[in-house]
Structures are given as structure tokens and as C-alpha cells.
Amino acid sequence: MKKVLTLLICGVLLMLTACGSGSEESGTEAKEVVKLGILQHVEHPSLDAAREGFIEALKEAGYEEGKNLEINYHNAQNDMNNNMTIANKLVAEESDLILAIATPSAQAVVQSTKDIPVLFTAITDPVGADLVESLEKPGGNVTGTSDTHPEAIKNTIDSINEFIPDAKKVGIIYNDGEPNSVVNVENAKKALEEIGLEAVETTVSTSSEVKQAAESLVGRADVFYIPKDNTVVSALESVITVANEKKIPTFVGESDSVKRGTFASYGFEYHDLGMTTGKMAVDIIEGKKPSEIPVGFPENLELVINKKAAEKEGITLTEEMMKDATVVGE
Structure with missing residues (x-):
């Protein structure tokens, strides 16, 4: 009888240990807040x-x-x-x-x-x-x-030459108080110079100044280029309004802005x-x-074109222009 009692006690202890172990495991699986x-x-x-x-x-x-x-x-x-x-x-x-x-x-x-x-x-x-x-x-x-994909700005600037071959001057709107914008604009100007295009710059400090800046470029620029600038992109519709009214093709620094109504970008x-x-x-x-952990970069870069924006900005799209592009705004 004593032997049986000992076995029973051992069995209960084993069960309790197993329960405690299971509880511990589920506690491990449930991540801390x-x-x-x-x-x-x-x-x-x-x-x-x-x-x-x-x-x-x-x-x-x-x-x-x-x-x-x-x-x-x-x-x-x-x-x-x-x-x-x-x-x-x-x-x-x-x-x-x-x-x-x-x-x-x-x-x-x-x-x-x-x-x-x-x-x-x-x-x-x-x-x-x-x-x-x-x-x-x-x-x-x-x-x-x-x-900053190493080829994004260069590819977008090159597409100005390809899609708008008569363009000579490129209007750039940015906030020179944003260090990221200054870097982007310097890279864009270098790419423009390489293909024989002239940069016409205008700067803003707040989003409320963006429309006036776009209007100031009318007659001075054949196309607009909007870099990855937080101030300008947050008021992008102001640029789009001017571009549509004056039939000015608009190229941008990232593809989300194309989806909002600008013409084209090499983005991700x-x-x-x-x-x-x-x-x-x-x-x-x-x-x-x-x-x-090393700093990461965008892996995929693609040409994005907004078909509806092309129509509003007076651009005639061809099959050749769209063959390698992701087309939005259809």
C-alpha cells in the first residue's frame, strides 16, 4: 500500500510539473508588450x-x-x-x-x-x-x-528627354530648409546638366507657398520636377492644379505622387x-x-506613368512610352 501511495504522489508531482512547464511555454510564446x-x-x-x-x-x-x-x-x-x-x-x-x-x-x-x-x-x-x-x-x-535608390533621380530626369524632347528648362520646387531636398535637388541638377537641360529653381518654406511657387514657374519652365520634398509633396495638389491648367508635364521623385495625379517617375x-x-x-x-544592422535601400525600381495626368497635362502617350511602365490613372 505504501508503494502504491508513493507512486500516486510521484504521478501527481509529474502532472503538476508538466502543467507548470506548459504554462511557461505559453508565457514564452505570448510576447511581452x-x-x-x-x-x-x-x-x-x-x-x-x-x-x-x-x-x-x-x-x-x-x-x-x-x-x-x-x-x-x-x-x-x-x-x-x-x-x-x-x-x-x-x-x-x-x-x-x-x-x-x-x-x-x-x-x-x-x-x-x-x-x-x-x-x-x-x-x-x-x-x-x-x-x-x-x-x-x-x-x-x-x-x-x-x-534613395541610386538610379531613381537619373532615370526620371532621363525620361524628361525621352518623353518631352522639346523641353529645355525644368522648373524645380523645393524647401531649401530640408536637408534631404537639398541633396535631391543637387543630384537632379547634375543629371539635368548631363543631358543638356537647364534647372529653374524656386524655393518655399511652407506648404501654403507651393501654389504660388508653381505659378511663378509658368512661362519660365517647360516641365516641372518635384523632388522628394516633404513640404511640397504635402501640398502636391497645388502643383497639379497649375500643371493641368497650363499643360505643363510634371515629373516627380516618387511613384506615390504619380498616383495622386502627376505624370511620371521612376520609383518604388x-x-x-x-x-x-x-x-x-x-x-x-x-x-x-x-x-x-546595415542601412537598407529600395530593391525594386520601376517607371510609373499616370495616363489621366498625361491627358490633363497635354502629353500624347504612345505604346512605346508605356511598354515598360506601370500605368495608373486609367
């Missing part, structure tokens, strides 16, 4: 798409808002002072990870913390903006993705760029250091 801070410089479709792609990548990896992910999103409304205030707030709230979207927001966050892991996306020149030490070895607590999907950044975030959450 991650506090994610997001600072976005301004709202427009490209930056929104990058943010959405980032969150989607986290969800695919098992991190979902309302379950094990707390998202604290802020829009700086194109204001540098707002960027610094929000960045300091996200740091004070002890975020586990901060995503900064666009250069001004990234600079503000990087200045605010050396301890919290920081990811950036939609950045033209991470090294020039003093966000990382190098693209291959970022160093410190920061890494992310750049939206910002949603995909955001997803790449989100996968980096998963690696960091699960133990990898930002300094160990």
Missing part, C-alpha cells in the same frame, strides 16, 4: 505608406496593436519645433523602440536619445544627416532605411520600404543591436 513610439514629420501618402508597411511587418512577426504592441503615433505637422518636443516626449515615456519617418523627425529623435533603439525610414542621406556613422556600420543605437513602393524597416525592428526587439 512592446512600447513603440512613432514620429512622422508630416502626413502625405508616401510617408503614410512607409508607416503602414512598418506596422504590417510587425504584425506578420506576431506583434499586434492591442495585444502585445502599444503604438504611440505623433505627426509633427512639418514643424521642427514639434519634432523636438515629440521626440523628447517619446524618450521620457521610455519607449522600447522609436520609428522616425523623414529626415527632420529622425534628426530630432537621434538628438534626444543615445539609449533607446531608433529606426528611421524615408531618409535621403542618412550619413549626411548625421544619423549614422556609415551605411554598412551605422554605430550607436540607430539604423533604418533610405529612400514606400509600403515595401516600411516593411523592410519593420523587419529590422523585429530583429531589434528580439535581441539584435541597431549597430549590427
